Amino acid sequence: MTTTLLAAASTSTGEAVQFWILGTVAVLGALGTVLMKRSVHSALCLAGTMIVLAVFYLANGAYFLGIVQIVVYTGAVMMLFLFVLMLVGVTAADSLKETIKGQRWLVALCGLGFGILLIAGIGSAGVDTFVGLGEANAGGNVQGLARSLFTEYVFAFEITGALLVTAAVAAMVLTHRERTERRLTQRELAEQRVREGKHLPPLPAPGVYARHNAVDIPGLLPDGTPSELTVNATLRERGQVRDVSREALADLAALERRTGEYLGRNGTDTRAVRGAADVRDDVSDDAPDTDEGRAGDGDRDRDREAAK
Amino acid sequence: MNPVNYLFLAALLFTIGASGVLLRRNAIVVFMSIELMLNAANLALVTFSRMHGNLDGQIIAFFTMVVAAAEVVVGLAIIVTIFRSRHSASVDDAGLMKL
């Protein structure tokens, strides 16, 4: 590597190879950052690009910066990004559909123009001889940086420090939310639930009337319909609710029918069948939006209890 | 190869980043694109320092990083606050300037 740092108009083939490969990766990463639908993916692409850049720093003899790049950016900054993404919602995928008229075309135009001009500018700058960092890094890159940093740039350095402190404080001030109202007591919370007509009693356990009591199988209501309430919310989120098998339902229906004939009354069967159908679409359309499903189940259960 | 290619790469990344800023509505992605631009600039600086054989370029790059870190901190904090207040991280929704 040291060879490359001597004055030269061109670099070692090794670096060339490395450049062409990693450069491609970097560009792809950049494009990914811009074009990915889900921001998580964008973040990851960006991270990739940054790592590549770190390597390039090292290749350019900026060892300290290379490390800092990895530590600060890929380490700290990107994590920060990811945390925020979690806050905002990982699953949220924003549409790339443009809303401002003509924005895309303008961007394309400006982007192309800008890029081409910039590259043309660099090209025409006529920089072919590289001094290289040989003697600059002679006393060690870090020491060199430290020297100039604490001698001629010390003032800027101090100011930057102040900036960082300010930034930290600012972040706290901005994100910290002062509790304006008193914390609610148990009683008030209960009353609130009643007022909102939420599901009052504790939720039923899963696996009731079930062949086995796995957590991902909803318990069945007296009429045999499965109650989503009994399944863990997270599983419901993920849409991983396993449904009771068909034949079980069928047997249940048959049993119902027989008891019905025996008792000389009918009509429940239809209910049972409808219930079976219910399970289907309940499960299917529970996945996307959770609130609706929960609410629906909530009042269904309630009229069950009323029937009991 | 001529190290000037690093500059071309930097230019490319910068342009992509800029377009990203202009194209994406999600504030966080916009932010990432800005970071991308900053990094491109850093790459250029580092290359320059190599070109001229003194460390000032790296110093500047260093400062850039620090400042970028600070900026990210504040920026994300702002995004979070906005998200809290209006349940959206879209820059278009923050349109109080709109007529």
Place this chain on the structure above:
Amino acid sequence: MSFPLLTAVAVLPALGAIATAAVPAARRTAAKWLALAVSLATLVLAAVVAFRFDPGGDRYQLTESYSWIADFGVRYELGVDGIAVALIALTALLVPFVILAGWHDADSLEGEEGPNRRWRPTQGFFALILAVEAMVIISFEATDVFLFYIFFEAMLIPMYFLIGGFGDRAGPHGEEETAKQRSYAAVKFLLYNLAGGLIMLAAVIGLYAVTADQLGEGTFSLQAIVEARQAGELTMGENTERLLFLGFFFAFAVKAPLWPLHTWLPNAMGESTAPVAVLITAVVDKVGTFAMLRFCLGLFPGASEWATPVIVVLALVSIIYGALLAIGQRDIKRLVAYASISHFGFIVLGIFAMTSQGQGGATLYMVNHGISTAVLMLIVGFLISRRGSRLIADYGGVQKVAPVLAGTFLVGGLATLSLPGLAPFVSEFLVLVGTFTRYPAAGVVATLGIVLAALYVLVLYQRTMTGPVRPEVERMPDLRKRELLVVAPLIALLIFLGVFPKPLTDIVNPAVEHTLSDVRMTDPKPEVEAAK
């Protein structure tokens, strides 16, 4: 460094304005009296200036000069020549009468509620008038182009508020429409003058550039530039000089409305109260013609000579055009406004005739027109305040019920048509003679103006004052004491200056000679003497 008299004359009304504005809201009358007292004190100071001024002495007297913005060679330079003295005297003289005439103009706005309620209107009204006076006076005194420019522009601010804020309700189309018209007029006034001012600013900067380029370090000082030019150190390129001249002249032509830049004047005078209208036409506009005389001719003699033919034609157009439109008006105030346009045509004609009679006449004209228009306009104001209408058609037979009002009105009118024995005749005839000796044709055309003047004045008098008494004016009271106190002295002055203008001419003549020497002009010799 003796007592800075000129600064005092300008600063006194300025302080008065501040003090007046500061008078507590409850003490309205106090504010009025304060304003009146200040304006009278200013008049006294102006008189002192006039007496300290020695016509035989050097060109600019009572000069004061301090460095202001050293980097741009801007100096706080004051100095008066005869012309300035005359105009300062005029301003200081008119303002007390304006204040007295506008004694009750702001009262109607007091206790006004709703959208158009204003903050302490009375204090505001009189403070603004004093502010205008201060700025006008200092722009008459300034011998530093930049200093002059600043106050030339600053004047617009108080004037804008006076026009837009205090117009009389007596509009021909009801209060709503009148308010709209008023704001239109105010904005129009502002835009016209701003446009002129900005073009002038460009020219001012250009002038600085030229001086900086040629004299080493740039200067705005009128005297310095004139001396440098006469010493041959400063020689502007022909085109440069012409462009700069046009830049200056445009601004002044807007201010002293010269056809076709005149249309703001009728609106402004029509919509504002009579005292404000007097302030506009008798005081503020004079700065324009004055500046033509002092700056255009002083700084750009060559270009002035080059532009003279066009300007003379424009002046003639203004004279005839203004008079004809005055004849065609239905609104008394607009009529007076157009009459003023015609008179400004005479002034400009006199200035650019480049003869001692012409320019001396023009200077006298500024003073006399100030007084005569003041008389006419103020009486018109009193008339309108009685009947509450500006339309000529709404009057008739006033002479029968209010003979004194009608009589003074007639005197004002006769002054406007420049009847011998009244001041305007002297100046108008001087302008005509001065023009004729250099441009006979122009002189003859301008003479038509005196017939048209007779026409619009007498038609106005006939329609409003004579004939059978209309029922609306039957109860019209005659002039009150205060109003008579306003009108009588002005009329007396008109007669005095008409019979014995010598004091004024003695002050003005040397200054005019200086101006002529600036443009290197001499009066054309009479034919017979030339023959000898």
Place this chain on the structure above:
Amino acid sequence: METSIGLLVAAPLLGAAVLLCGGRRLDRVGHWVGTALAAASFVLAAVLFADMLGREADERSLHQHVFSWIPVGGFQADVAFQLDQLSMTFVLLITGVGTLIHVYSIGYMEHDERRRRFFGYLNLFLAAMLLLVLADNYLLLYAGWEGVGLASYLLIGFWQHKPSAATAAKKAFIVNRVGDIGLSIAIMIMFSTFGTFAFGPVLDSVGETGEGTATAIGLMLLLAACGKSAQVPLQSWLGDAMEGPTPVSALIHAATMVTAGVYLIVRSGAIFEAAPTAQTAVVTVGAITLLFGAIVGCAKDDIKKALAGSTMSQIGYMVLAAGLGPIGYVFAIMHLVTHGFFKAGLFLGAGSVMHGMNDEVDMRRYGGLRKYMPITFVTFGLGYLAIIGFPGLSGFFSKDKIIEAAFARGGTEGWILGGAALLGAAITAFYMTRVMLMTFFGEERWRNAPAPSPERPDVEPVAQGGGEYEVPRPHESPRSMTVPMIVLAFGSVFAGGLFSWGDAFVNWLAPVTTFEHGHPPISAATVTAATVVALLLGVGLAWLQYGRKPVPVVAPRGSLLTRAARRDLLQDDFNHVVLVKPGEYLTRGLVYLDHTVVDGVVNGTAAAVGGLSGRARRLQNGYARSYAVSMFGGAAILIAATLLMRAV
């Protein structure tokens, strides 16, 4: 003595000031004050006259420099007076007749509550008129010139509540202004030619300039004279001026002011002598006007308008004479003075008649008044004889001399002028006789109610229930009115004889206005004879038409000429069509133009800017991203710029 010339002007000026500013408290004594001051200046004039007679002919011209009026550069206008024989003549006429008419007005205006102001105006007029004739330079003369114009404006419009009066006053002033243009331009030419406009230098050195300049000045002065002296084409105002009170018509529009034009021409004689063209113009105007006025006079039924026509024509005689040069000046002035006497007398008589007839002016409603107002009849009759030039009365002497001079002009021109003058004499005799007969002779047509006539559509016949017509009771006027009439009658009888007694008047004026004897192609006796024949002819015709057969109360339609003459030979219609109408259109057009074009351009620009910014506003859509795009584009452009810079 010099110092007291200014007092001549000062006295009536003082009166005017006192009376006009004095306020109501002077109402009781106002007229006395006015009259006293007029009389004072007459007495002073008389004293000065006596003093002047006491001196040699060439020392009679007095000068008084009061103060320097307008000193600007080479332009030196002084308030300075010059009192020579010519001015003296006018001063005496003005103050004399003026005083008489003041006295007359005391009675005539007795019942007018604004009498004080009337006397104020009269004094103002005297002051201005005296200034006019005493000025020693043209500018001061111009001041007086406009001053009398103002006074006449105020006095014509004295009864301002009458729209007709107000209109007439305005008309008079404006037509005069047109004339004043002439005077002011003349002064300008003088100044630019001679560097001064004082009588002395100008008239002395007029020879040194080209004839062109002299002609220009002369024509301009003529224009001024036409305006003031109601000569064609600026005569239209005089008829309407009769709206003013009769004393005013007598003093201003008969005796003094209207003759100012003649004074101007005679005073500037040197200029006209240097410009033959101008002279020809003068005589032409004079000749035309004397016929014009006479014809108008024949057709009018309004007694004052008839007299106005005659004034016009008599001044025509004077102008004609003044245009003839040295052979005519003296007679122009002489006729002016005699005319001052008898025309004033006639007007006062007319006023006295109206006074007794409830201000009725239509002669067709007079008749047979001689036995009701004998003094008026006699004085009026004497004036009548004087004006028609009855041998032995003053009019005869002056007019006869003018006709003679007209013939003396020589050549065909002389014949034409002389003929016109003779014809004029005949017509004068005709219409004056007509006035006389219709007023004082014939049956009393005023006894029964008036019927509407084309002349006076305003009166509605009593038949279809108008107001009750109360029969006027003709009576003689009070002494304050009759005395002046008598005095004037004396003047009109004897003045002429007195003046031509041993050519007294000629010798008196000759030093000022050069004089030379004209040599008519035909002997003076013949001319006189012709004149007498002409006047007899006129009288005879008039008697045939108005004396023998009764005068119809309702004016007959009359011949085309008559109808035209009733309308002042259509001159008003002419002015209306040629000047007034186009003027109205012009002003209306300009008002429209000013609003749409001149103002429109500006407003249009404003609107354009507004619209443009309205469009530009769209760019500010509030999306941070589109702002960013523009920034980005800007950056690109910057790079491009730097590249170009480097490339260049």
